[in-house]
Amino acid sequence: MSEVITITTDADGIRVLMMDLPGEKMNTLGPALTDPLEAALRAAMADPAVTGIVLASGKDSFVAGGDLKQIGGGYDLAGMSAAKLVEMFSYLSRLLRWMETAGKPVACALNGLALGGGLEIAMASHYRVAADDPRVMLGLPEAMVGLIPGGGGTQRLPRLIGLAKAMPMMMQGKNVAPAEALELGLVDAVVPQDRLIETAKAWLREHGDPVQRWDRKGFVLPGTTGPLDANFRGAFMGAAAMTRANGFGNYPAPEKLLSALYEGLQLPMDKALGVEAKYLTQLMLDPVAGAMIRTMFINKGQADSLAARPRAVPRQAFTRIGVVGAGTMGAGIAFAAARAGIEVVLIDRDLASAERGKAYAEKRLRRDLDKGRTTEAKMAALLARIHPADGYDGLGGVQLVIESVFEDRAVKQEVIGRIAAALPAGVLIASNTSGLPIGSLADYSDRPERFIGMHFFSPAERMPLVELIRGARTDDSAWAHALDFIGALRKTPITVNDGPGFFTTRFIGAFVTASLDMLQQGVNPALIENGARMVGMPMGALAISDSIGIDVSYHAGLAQAKERGTEPTLGVIGALYEAGRHGMKNGKGFFDWEANGEKRIWPGLAALVPTLAVQPSIDEVKARILYAQLAEGARCFAEGVLVSVIDGDLGATLGVGFPTYLGGPYAAMDTLGLAAVIAECDRLCAAYGGLYAIPDSIRAMAAAGQTFHGVNAATSPGARRAA
DSSP, rough: OOSEEEEOTTTEEEEEEEEEOOSSOOOSHHHHHHHHHHHHHHHHHHOOTOOOEEEEESSSSOOOOOHHHHTTTOOTTOOHHHHHHHHHHHHHHHHHHHHHHHOOOOOEOOSEEEEEEHHHHHHSEEEEEESOTTTOOOOOOOGGGGGOOOOEEEEEEHHHHHHHHHHHHSSSSSOBHHHHHHHHHHHHHOOOOGGGGHHHHHHHHHTTOOOOGGGGOOOOOOSSSTTOOOOHHHHOOOOOOOOHHHEEEEEHHHHHHHHHHHHHHTTTTHHHHHHHHHHHHHHHSSHHHHHHIIIIIIHHHHHTTTTTTTTSSSOOOOOOEEOOOOOOHHHHHHHHHTTTTTTEEEEOHHHHHHHHHHHHHHHHHHHHTTTTOHHHHHHHHHTTTTTESSSGGGGGGGSEEEOOSSSSSHHHHHHHHHHHSSOOOOOOEEEOSSSSHHHHEEEEEEEEGGGEEEESSSSSTTTEEEEEOOEEEEEOOHHHHHHHHHHHTHHHHHHEEOSSSTHHHHHHHHHHHHHHHHHHHOOHHHHHHHHHHHHHHHOOOHOOOOHHHHHHHHHHHHHHHHHHHOOOOHHHHHHHHHTTOOGGGGSSSSEEEEEEEEEHHHHHHHHSOOOOOOOOOOHHHHHHHHHHHHHHHHHHHHTTTOOOHHHHHHHIIIIHOOOGTTSSSSHHHHHHHHHHHHHHHHHHHHHHGGOOOOOHHHHHHTTOOOOSSSSSSSOHHHHHHHH
C-alpha cells in the first residue's frame, strides 16, 4: 500500500491499482505518480498469485497528462548527452512498453479525463473500458503546446484506429467522448460509471489476453494493406501540404509528428518508439514548446484563476449589470454576461436600438440552435436575461455598469455622467474604451476610485481576453471586483496601467502602422499580407483594417489627432474612406469582398499607392512586421504600461494575434536575445524611422544581461506604478 497507489487484490488474483495523487485535483504524470506506479506494476507482474491488473483512478478524472508546469519551467539539460536526453524523455514510453509485454493482461478503467499520457497509459493496456459519462474525454493534445505524444501515443493510436482517424486527434488536438471512442475502436466498451471496474475485471477473467495486436505476426495498420500503400502515402501527402501551408514552418510540432508517424509506422513497435523518442527530444530542446507552455498554459492558467487579485478584498458576486451602448461591442458584452447567468440592462439612445442589441444575441443563438449546440429552452432563458431600455431608470440593483459607446470623448463624457448620476455610491463603473486614458474619463464620474477600464475585443462574446486598465485613482477594490466579473465570464484578464492606447491598442497599432508604411512606400500589398501570415499573424493588417472597418479607422484617426491636438494624417485610410470603401461591411476596402468571405486586392489600390519596380525581400517584410511589434513592446515595458510582462505576452497573443509559437513579445525577445533584437531594431530604425526605436532603459537591460522572464528578469517599472 502506498499513499499514491492503493492496491487491492481479489481472491481470483485480479489486482486493482488505484492512482490518487495526494493533495492534487487531478492525477498528472511526473515522478510523484510514475515512480510508485512503476513499483506497483513490477510487484504485480512478479507476483505469481496475480492473474491480471486493473488500472483505475481514485479521482474524478483518470490521468490528465503530463505536468506541463515542470516542462514550462524548463529542465536543467546542461552537459547532458543526446543519448541521455532521449533516455530522460522516453521514460514513460519505456515503462509502458515493458508493461504491455510483461506477460500479464492489463485492463484500464477510464472514469474521467484521459488526456496525453493518460490516454497513452490506456492504449498500452490490453483492454479499455470507459464510463458512460459526459465528463470522460480522451485525447492527445500535445501538439497544441508545441510537443508530440511521448509515451507511445504516436505509434499506438494509429495502430488501434487507423491513420486517417488518428491524424486529426493528434494534429488538431481533438478530444473524443466515450461513444465516439467506442465507434473509433479506441475503447472496447462503454458502461455506467458504477460498473466500470467490474467490467474490466470480467474481461480479465474471461479473456485476459496479454499480447497486443501489433505484437502479433502479420499485423497490418488498419485502413492499409501494408506500409507505403496508396492510402498510407496519400494521408501524408495531404497532411504535409496543409501543415506547411497553415504554419509556414513556424510550428515544429506538427511536422515532427508527421515524421514520427511516417517513419515509425513502417517499423516494429520497439524501433517505432525509438523514433518517437527522438522527435520528442528535439521538440523538448526547441524554445517553441517552452514558450507556448509558459504563456498559453501556465501563465494563462494563473490569469484565469485570478492569481493577481488582491486577497484582502472580499469577493463580489454579479447577478445584475448594466451595459450602455447596444452596438456590436455592447451587444456582445451583454450576450457574454447573460450567457454567464447574469441579468443585463442593455441601454441605448432609443428602445429600437437597444432591441437591435438584444437581436444580436438572438441571431448568434439561432446559429447555435441550428448546429445543435443549444436548445430552444436554453435560448429563451438566456434572452430573457437581456432587458433592452432607452433610459437609466432600470439600473437599480446592478453591481456594475459598462459604458460601451462610440469612441468620442464628448459622447463618453455625457454617458459616464448620466451613469454616475443614476447609480448609488460605490457601484463600479467601467469604460470599454480602446485607447482614451482612464484617468481622464474617471473625471466625468463622481467615483474615480471605483472607475476602471474594461477593454473587450470584438466579437466580445467569443474573444477570450479582457484588458483591465487601472487609472491612477482606481483602488484595489475596484480592480478586484473587475477581476471577479471577468472571472464570472470565464475570460482571461490582464491588467495594465493607464495611458493613451494602453497596451493592446498600441501593440496592434505598431503592426498596422508598419504594414501601412510599407504600402505607402510602394511595397506590393500581397507581399505585405503574405509576410504577415508567414510571420505567424492570423491575418494581414490590410485584411484586419477591412474587418474592423475603414470608416472606423478613419474616425478613430480623427479622434486620436483631436486627443493629441495635432493635425490628422490618415494617408491611404483617408483615401479609401473618401472613395466610399468602408471595408468588409460594404464589400469594398483594401480588398473587394465576396458574400462568401472570399477576397481579392482591389485593383484600384495601385492608383492610390503605386508599387515599387523593385520589391523588398520577403525576409525584410517579415522583419519590419515582427520587429515593429517587439519595439513597441519594449517601449511599453520601459514606460511602465505593463504591470507584468506576463500580461503583455497574454495580451499580445490572445488579444491581437501575435504568434503563439513565439509565446508573446517578451518571451520572443528573450528567445531571440535582447542584444540581437536591439541590433535589428537599430538597423530598421535607421532605414525606416522611429517605429523601431528602442529606449535607453532596455539597452541598459541588455548590457546588464537582464531578460524579461526568468532568474535574470528585470523588474517592470509598471509594477512599481501599480503598487
